[in-house]
Amino acid sequence: DVKVTQSSRYLVKRTGEKVFLECVQDMDHENMFWYRQDPGLGLRLIYFSYDVKMKEKGDIPEGYSVSREKKERFSLILESASTNQTSMYLCASSSGQGKHQPQHFGDGTRLSIL
């Protein structure tokens, strides 16, 4: 089975801090994604990557950046955390071999910014 591991289940940080959320997948997937999930707003795509060192903006990239130095790891960075970035963050990966390939999700990181 595909395993997508997010480094923290819960994280509490302070306003203005630089925050790193880490995600690792073990299936050699080409594509990786970061979403945030908020009540009533569903899943919103922040950034995605279809190859090492490649990144594409999603629907809500403002205030975030990403890094993909290795194929298995995709990091989400909050450059200067703000309270409106308190949310559940979900990482996902998928094979690049065809549009029918589903995304596989990690268990999420619930981030609170105080």
Add this chain to the structure above:
Amino acid sequence: AQSVTQPDIHITVSEGASLELRCNYSYGATPYLFWYVQSPGQGLQLLLKYFSGDTLVQGIKGFEAEFKRSQSSFNLRKPSVHWSDAAEYFCAVRGASYDKVIFGPGTSLSVIP
């Protein structure tokens, strides 16, 4: 633009009753469709997917879904619901760009014992 609607925000059913969760999509070409389930505090788990062939697809946990092109629908069904099925269900469609997936807003399912 691609979009996915799930008309029911919340559904409550009795254990043992049948279930149907609705999903409608808007997409110009052949869609790639998915249903995911999310238990509280967890990530999303794939239930089933459709991309070609038989329009009735079987998934895990006893779920099935039927693709109806004429109605632009991909409804999820289960003949007999178990208490453990209480969760949030998301319908999704592959968008125009190669790997972008559009998720619906989700339907929250409660199961009464």
